[in-house]
Amino acid sequence: MRRTILRASLATLVATALSAQTVAITGGKVYPVSGPVIENGTVLMRDGRIVAVGANVTIPADAQRIDATGKWVTPGIVNAATQLGLVEVGAVASTREGSARGRDGVAAAFMPWEGLNPSSVYFGPARDGGITSAVVYPRGGLISGQVAVIHLVSGTADDMVLRAPVGMVASLGHMGNMPRAETIMRLREILTDARAYRTRRADFERAQTRAFAASRLDLEALLPVLDGRVPMIVNADKASDIEAAMKLANEFKFKLIIGGGAEAWQVAAKLAAAKVPVLTGAMNNIPDSFSSLGQRQENAGLLARAGVSVALIGNAGGGDEEAFNVRNVRYEAGNAVAYGMEWNAALRAITLSPAEIFGVADRVGSLQAGKMADVVIWSGDPFEFASQPEKVFVRGVQTVAPSRQDLLEQRYKTLPPNYRAP
Amino acid sequence: MRHSAFALAIGFVALASQSSAAQAAPAGARTTPSDTTKTVPLPGAVSLPNADPYPSTYAPVPSRATLIRNVTILTAAGPTIRNGSVLLRDGKIAEVGTNVSAPADALVIDGAGKYVTPGIIDTHSHIGGGGVPGDDGTQTNDINEATAPVTAHVWVEHSVWPQDAQFPRTLAGGVTTIQVLPGSANLIGGRSVVLKVVPSRTVQGMKFPGAKYGLKMACGENPKRVYASRGPSTRMGNVAGYRAAWIQAAGYRARWDKWNANHQGDAPTRDLGLETLADVLRGNILVHNHCYRADEMAQMMDIAKEFGYKIRSFHHGVEAYKIADMLSRDSIAASVWADWGAFKLEATDAVRGNMAILNRAGVRTVMHSDDASGEQRLNQEAAKAMAEGNRIGVPVTEDEAIKWMTINAAWALGLEDRTGSIQTGKNADVVLWSGNPFSVYSRAEKVWVDGAMLYDRLDPSSQWRTDFELGFVPANRGGVR
Numbered sequence: 001m002r003r004t005i006l007r008a009s010l011a012t013l014v015a016t017a018l019s020a021q022t023v024a025i026t027g028g029k030v031y032p033v034s035g036p037v038i039e040n041g042t043v044l045m046r047d048g049r050i051v052a053v054g055a056n057v058t059i060p061a062d063a064q065r066i067d068a069t070g071k072w073v074t075p076g077i078v079n080a081a082t083q084l085g086l087v088e089v090g091a092v093a094s095t096r097e098g099s100a101r102g103r104d105g106v107a108a109a110f111m112p113w114e115g116l117n118p119s120s121v122y123f124g125p126a127r128d129g130g131i132t133s134a135v136v137y138p139r140g141g142l143i144s145g146q147v148a149v150i151h152l153v154s155g156t157a158d159d160m161v162l163r164a165p166v167g168m169v170a171s172l173g174h175m176g177n178m179p180r181a182e183t184i185m186r187l188r189e190i191l192t193d194a195r196a197y198r199t200r201r202a203d204f205e206r207a208q209t210r211a212f213a214a215s216r217l218d219l220e221a222l223l224p225v226l227d228g229r230v231p232m233i234v235n236a237d238k239a240s241d242i243e244a245a246m247k248l249a250n251e252f253k254f255k256l257i258i259g260g261g262a263e264a265w266q267v268a269a270k271l272a273a274a275k276v277p278v279l280t281g282a283m284n285n286i287p288d289s290f291s292s293l294g295q296r297q298e299n300a301g302l303l304a305r306a307g308v309s310v311a312l313i314g315n316a317g318g319g320d321e322e323a324f325n326v327r328n329v330r331y332e333a334g335n336a337v338a339y340g341m342e343w344n345a346a347l348r349a350i351t352l353s354p355a356e357i358f359g360v361a362d363r364v365g366s367l368q369a370g371k372m373a374d375v376v377i378w379s380g381d382p383f384e385f386a387s388q389p390e391k392v393f394v395r396g397v398q399t400v401a402p403s404r405q406d407l408l409e410q411r412y413k414t415l416p417p418n419y420r421a422p
Numbered sequence: 423m424r425h426s427a428f429a430l431a432i433g434f435v436a437l438a439s440q441s442s443a444a445q446a447a448p449a450g451a452r453t454t455p456s457d458t459t460k461t462v463p464l465p466g467a468v469s470l471p472n473a474d475p476y477p478s479t480y481a482p483v484p485s486r487a488t489l490i491r492n493v494t495i496l497t498a499a500g501p502t503i504r505n506g507s508v509l510l511r512d513g514k515i516a517e518v519g520t521n522v523s524a525p526a527d528a529l530v531i532d533g534a535g536k537y538v539t540p541g542i543i544d545t546h547s548h549i550g551g552g553g554v555p556g557d558d559g560t561q562t563n564d565i566n567e568a569t570a571p572v573t574a575h576v577w578v579e580h581s582v583w584p585q586d587a588q589f590p591r592t593l594a595g596g597v598t599t600i601q602v603l604p605g606s607a608n609l610i611g612g613r614s615v616v617l618k619v620v621p622s623r624t625v626q627g628m629k630f631p632g633a634k635y636g637l638k639m640a641c642g643e644n645p646k647r648v649y650a651s652r653g654p655s656t657r658m659g660n661v662a663g664y665r666a667a668w669i670q671a672a673g674y675r676a677r678w679d680k681w682n683a684n685h686q687g688d689a690p691t692r693d694l695g696l697e698t699l700a701d702v703l704r705g706n707i708l709v710h711n712h713c714y715r716a717d718e719m720a721q722m723m724d725i726a727k728e729f730g731y732k733i734r735s736f737h738h739g740v741e742a743y744k745i746a747d748m749l750s751r752d753s754i755a756a757s758v759w760a761d762w763g764a765f766k767l768e769a770t771d772a773v774r775g776n777m778a779i780l781n782r783a784g785v786r787t788v789m790h791s792d793d794a795s796g797e798q799r800l801n802q803e804a805a806k807a808m809a810e811g812n813r814i815g816v817p818v819t820e821d822e823a824i825k826w827m828t829i830n831a832a833w834a835l836g837l838e839d840r841t842g843s844i845q846t847g848k849n850a851d852v853v854l855w856s857g858n859p860f861s862v863y864s865r866a867e868k869v870w871v872d873g874a875m876l877y878d879r880l881d882p883s884s885q886w887r888t889d890f891e892l893g894f895v896p897a898n899r900g901g902v903r
Contacts, residue, residue, distance in 0.1 A: 089766060090765035288554045316795045322765075338865055383862050
């Protein structure tokens with residue numbers, strides 16, 4: 001296995017060179033996620049794609065072999081809710097690119113990936129932690145903007161965006177001085193106007209319509225939501241707000257995803273019946289708001305058992321889930337298991353389920369022939385703290401570059417530090 | 423100043439004996455101010471006659487003798503004991519080893535496949551003071567008295583709401599002792615309080631008997647941000663602020679020490695803030711210093727030397743690994759996270775190897791939370807930090823990592839002779855884990871405080887629910903299975 005130290009500017013070139021190679025990972029305990037575990041399985045990759053996965057894969061003579069005996073092999077993890085690449089240093093305003101000012105809390109046209117920082121120092125730790133894709137979100141307001149799936153390749157922002165938009169983010173619930181029903185009312189008003197705008201675009205251009213509740217760009221951005229092409233992710237914690245979101249989805253025929261969903265377990269059967277996926281975590285049991293009094297760590301397990309499609313996201317709060325801790329979503333899965341989720345369901349909830357929810361399952365999220373070669377070789381159970389991701393491939397390329405955190409550790413592992421290197 | 427000198431000389435022993443006297447006294451019994459002049463001074467402020475105005479009324483919950491047998495014991499005092507037993511009796515750890523017999527009346531618990539550890543201790547909590555729900559208007563956030571950069575006069579116990587729903591969740595995480603600290607808005611934020619995580623109608627009923635108070639200090643970005651318009655607005659302004667406060671405190675201490683020596687003339691005028699700072703200088707209150715950057719910690723260490731006090735523990739210390747040798751030399755504990763950082767510039771050099779590097783240098787390394795959610799999983803945080811050490815070639819054993827959240831934390835609070843390890847004579851603050859506590863799948867199954875089982879995951883109907891939770895919060899009985 002050629003270990004290549006990449007610089008961002010060289011990434012595309014090197015990636016191309018490496019992806020021409022054929023690599024066979026052999027002997028590992030392979031979790032394709034799309035199918036049952038394969039003991040002593042082989043994953044064969046070529047040109048950045050998975051060619052074959054199975055117990056009896058013929059390995060071409062020219063393939064590089066990686067012996068994964070005793071290791072666990074999984075698809076790369078998809079972190080389904082982050083601001084990775086949008087926020088570098090939280091307190092530094094000039095590095096916060098994840099929230100638009102919008103107009104009256106509405107920023108539907110905001111596409112935060114246009115401001116993605118491909119040089120973020122946190123892509124390295126995320127990738128080294130087994131994350132190969134991330135869903136990046138805008139935050140704040142009634143309609144925050146649009147969502148992209150990014151791929152953690154080294155390269156430019158364009159290289160990284162796997163698919164966009166994959167969702168529109170809105171929020172329901174008590175906001176500041178706005179009561180719950182008013183947030184519902186405002187969302188309904190804006191969607192109604194988007195509908196009207198769709199049929200009367202020409203009149204609008206000639207200023208022959210009534211005033212609409214959102215700007216032209218925002219209305220325009222909502223059309224794919226009304227067409228059912230882009231799902232609406234509604235952040236809602238309280239069970240009644242989740243039900244309100246489901247009613248709006250019925251009314252306007254949009255595809256709904258619930259984000260947060262602290263009390264989703266209370267309406268699990270309804271969510272399952274309506275095939276509404278939920279993005280939630282497993283590390284919070286604190287009634288930290290009157291909107292989340294029913295928050296519990298069993299939420300994800302209860303939803304999965306009811307048949308709801310679940311993607312696990314960080315919800316512990318504090319510093320557990322952003323920047324270099326985007327990688328920690330695997331512990332969310334472990335905690336979900338400790339609180340009743342089936343182990344396989346938890347692995348699915350950080351790989352194939354988010355890929356399906358965001359419409360990229362044809363390319364990432366499982367180990368299947370034809371998909372992008374996003375593969376992680378783990379020293380053991382990926383949910384355990386003692387386990388380490390030993391090799392991480394994104395589109396068949398293993399990027400081995402020390403992260404900023406690695407460099408600091410190397411410098412100070414021995415004192416006094418050598419300030420000249422690394 | 424006879425009393426404080428005695429307390430300093432006798433140190434922990436005096437405090438311990440005092441506290442057992444306090445425990446034996448009936449609740450509400452108080453010595454009068456005139457009595458205290460004839461007795462051993464209570465811990466806390468001793469600038470004035472009545473030094474412990476809000477005494478602990480904690481009394482252990484009555485318990486029966488309990489033997490946990492056939493279990494793996496991480497003692498925090500020596501090597502792991504396999505197939506061991508621990509006997510809890512009269513609130514203390516009565517016996518520990520591989521051959522412990524159960525008294526006839528003992529409850530016997532088989533611990534096959536399970537682990538016992540000391541009760542977890544968090545040196546950095548805000549629960550109770552920063553309660554939930556935290557919505558606008560709940561007025562549950564009583565942590566930062568952000569009205570002046572030095573508020574040494576506030577005592578965080580006066581903000582603690584015993585019905586905060588975060589307490590029972592912390593207990594369910596195996597945490598038996600916490601230090602609640604004021605926030606970090608101020609250069610000097612006020613007094614901390616050490617609590618047992620137990621149900622009580624009052625904060626006095628939770629106070630760890632005999633525990634010293636702590637003083638919260640804060641460096642860097644927070645104070646200069648909060649006071650940007652009135653000052654301090656710079657790091658040099660921060661340092662000038664600490665120094666001015668200590669100069670005042672030294673003068674105040676001298677005036678009171680002189681008066682206490684002979685009680686001649688009028689007593690000096692009391693000043694609540696300087697009273698606290700004077701007791702830091704006398705060594706009766708332990709300094710807990712929020713500080714991120716290595717260079718700032720080094721400056722705080724010089725300030726401590728300038729004014730003759732000790733820093734007991736730095737908190738957060740995301741750059742502590744850069745000065746591990748200095749912290750070790752000065753016997754300053756490092757209360758840190760496993761991997762938090764990046765939320766502000768002074769936190770961007772956080773590395774997961776922090777704890778392992780500190781541990782190797784001989785620093786008393788402490789796993790702290792500063793977060794009600796993380797506080798419930800200090801074992802998981804320690805597991806992350808241990809794994810990183812092993813990854814980068816700075817190995818950490820389970821016997822070392824268990825100390826990060828038990829005996830080392832107890833030392834940072836001055837309670838290492840009372841709790842924090844599984845040793846005969848220690849308070850029976852004990853956790854039975856469903857498996858190895860460093861596994862993501864393990865959970866605290868039973869938790870004892872002073873020998874009383876106050877949490878049993880397998881018996882939901884016995885679990886502590888705060889007054890707030892009744893009616894407001896679903897009972898969640900039965901879990902998933």
